[in-house]
Amino acid sequence: MSTTNLEADEAPWVDGNALAGPLGEILGTDLTVAELTCAGCRTTRPLAAMRVFDRAPGLVARCPGCEDVVMRVVRTASRVLVDLRGALVLSLPVPTA
Amino acid sequence: MAVITRGFGGRRRDDTDLPPGQYRTDDFPVLSAGPTPRINLDQWELAVVTETGERSTWSWPEFTALPADEPTVDIHCVTHWSKFGTRWRGVSVDTLLADVESAAEYVVAHSYGGYTTNIPLEDLLDGQAWVAYEFDGEPLVPVHGGPARLLVPHLYFWKSAKWLRALELRLDDDPGFWETAGYHNYGDPWREQRYRAD
Numbered sequence: 001m002s003t004t005n006l007e008a009d010e011a012p013w014v015d016g017n018a019l020a021g022p023l024g025e026i027l028g029t030d031l032t033v034a035e036l037t038c039a040g041c042r043t044t045r046p047l048a049a050m051r052v053f054d055r056a057p058g059l060v061a062r063c064p065g066c067e068d069v070v071m072r073v074v075r076t077a078s079r080v081l082v083d084l085r086g087a088l089v090l091s092l093p094v095p096t097a
Numbered sequence: 098m099a100v101i102t103r104g105f106g107g108r109r110r111d112d113t114d115l116p117p118g119q120y121r122t123d124d125f126p127v128l129s130a131g132p133t134p135r136i137n138l139d140q141w142e143l144a145v146v147t148e149t150g151e152r153s154t155w156s157w158p159e160f161t162a163l164p165a166d167e168p169t170v171d172i173h174c175v176t177h178w179s180k181f182g183t184r185w186r187g188v189s190v191d192t193l194l195a196d197v198e199s200a201a202e203y204v205v206a207h208s209y210g211g212y213t214t215n216i217p218l219e220d221l222l223d224g225q226a227w228v229a230y231e232f233d234g235e236p237l238v239p240v241h242g243g244p245a246r247l248l249v250p251h252l253y254f255w256k257s258a259k260w261l262r263a264l265e266l267r268l269d270d271d272p273g274f275w276e277t278a279g280y281h282n283y284g285d286p287w288r289e290q291r292y293r294a295d
Contacts, residue, residue, distance in 0.1 A: 011129030011240060053130050057175050057255055057275055060130040067132060069211075074279035076292035081279040 016050035019061060022073055026080045029092065036061075037089040040068030044089070110181045114171065116286035119179040126178060127240045130274065134210040134239070134260050141244050143228065144263040147199045155193075157244065163188045166227060170250035172257070173286040185248055187229030190221040193264070201266035205273060206247050206258040214258050214273035215282070216249060218266065225251060228261055253284040253291070 020032045037044040043065050050061040050070060058074035063086075072083040084090065115121060138157040145153045155163070167186050173179045205215050220226065229248040230237050237243035242259025249256045255275050276282050281290040 011127065011131065011133050055126070056128050056130045057280060058130075058278055062131060069131070072278045074275075076279045076294065078294065079279070083278050 011053060012055055013051040013053050013062075016046070016048040016052055016061060018052045018054055019047060019050070019059060019071070019073065022059065022075070022080065023082065026082075029095075031092075033093055035089075035091040036070050036087045037091070038063040038066060038068055038070050039086050039088045040070075041066040042088065044091070114181065115179055116173055117289045118291075119173055119177055119286065122178045122180055125180060125183075125241065126174070126176075128174065128176065129240070129259075130212060131210055134208075136209050136244055136260065138244060143193075143245065143261065145193055145197055145266065146263055147197060147266045148201050148268050149199075151198075153193075153197060160188065160228075160245070161230065163192055166224075168227060168248070168250075170248070172250050172254050175253040175255055175280065175284070175286075175291050179286075183250075184233050185227065185229040186231035186234075187227035187245070187248055189224060190226045190228065190264070191224065193228065194222070197266070199266045201268055203267045203270045205265040205267060205271050206256075206261060207263040207265060208258045209260040209262045212258060212260070212274050214247075214256050215271055215276055216252070216256055217270075217283070220249065220252065221264075225249065251285070253281075253286050255280065256284055 017032060023031045031047055034047040035044050036047055040063060049064055051064050053060040058072055060069055061071040063070050068086055070086040074081045141157045143155045143160055165186050166189055169182055169184050171181045172183050202218055203215060204218050204221055205213055207213055227248045228245050230245040232241060245261050247258045247261050272282055279293055281292055284290050
């Protein structure tokens with residue numbers, strides 16, 4: 001299930017699950033179970049709770065609390081860049097064998 | 098009703114007018130890296146800040162009283178769409194900088210909402226750039242950058258910062274929001290400068 005906003009006079013966003021595909025593809029792990037700590041308000045939330053502005057030159061994930069950017073993902077011609085300067089911690093569960 | 102678009106003499110536009118890798122759209126797609134800021138015009142202010150910290154500011158009535166141009170230009174988004182013959186009204190950056198003393202070579206455009214983008218100063222001068230506040234004869238709506246946005250049509254459109262708040266003149270370059278995330282520092286659509294390595 002995913003959440004979106006679709007008000008005509010507002011920039012659209014989707015929920016953080018939109019990041020799981022592109023990030024999982026390059027990192028090889030399921031990021032729907034990841035948690036991020038926002039560098040702005042220091043609140044830790046699941047990746048899925050982030051608001052992702054995807055109608056842009058890249059994916060821009062913002063904290064739903066303070067609206068600061070926590071992650072940017074840009075696909076260039078040959079690389080995928082993941083900018084995490086807005087996140088203090090990316091937390092993932094230890095994979096079970 | 099016949100529509101006469103100034104700026105290209107009635108010549109029918111075709112794909113030869115498109116930079117490489119672009120397609121033509123007649124829509125005006127909304128791209129945004131964050132929520133749309135809502136700025137009351139009585140609180141709106143535009144600033145030019147020099148490298149020595151000197152500030153020139155304009156309130157909304159002061160800004161809209163400045164001499165304005167009505168450029169009709171093609172715009173090119175890095176996400177591959179181009180839109181021909183867009184009609185704007187705005188103040189030339191030449192006008193805003195006319196009385197500003199500076200040795201700067203670079204500019205960082207700052208937006209309400211926190212967005213930034215960097216541009217060489219020479220690309221904003223000599224009638225190449227405006228701070229636009231009308232589109233197609235109407236006040237610029239918030240999703241397209243209103244009350245006022247930068248308009249630098251010869252570069253990819255991410256350089257035309259929406260919701261413009263300040264132009265910071267600098268001696269050194271300081272890459273902005275997309276330029277620090279993999280996009281090209283200059284962004285010339287005719288040389289297809291999309292990404293940092295291009």
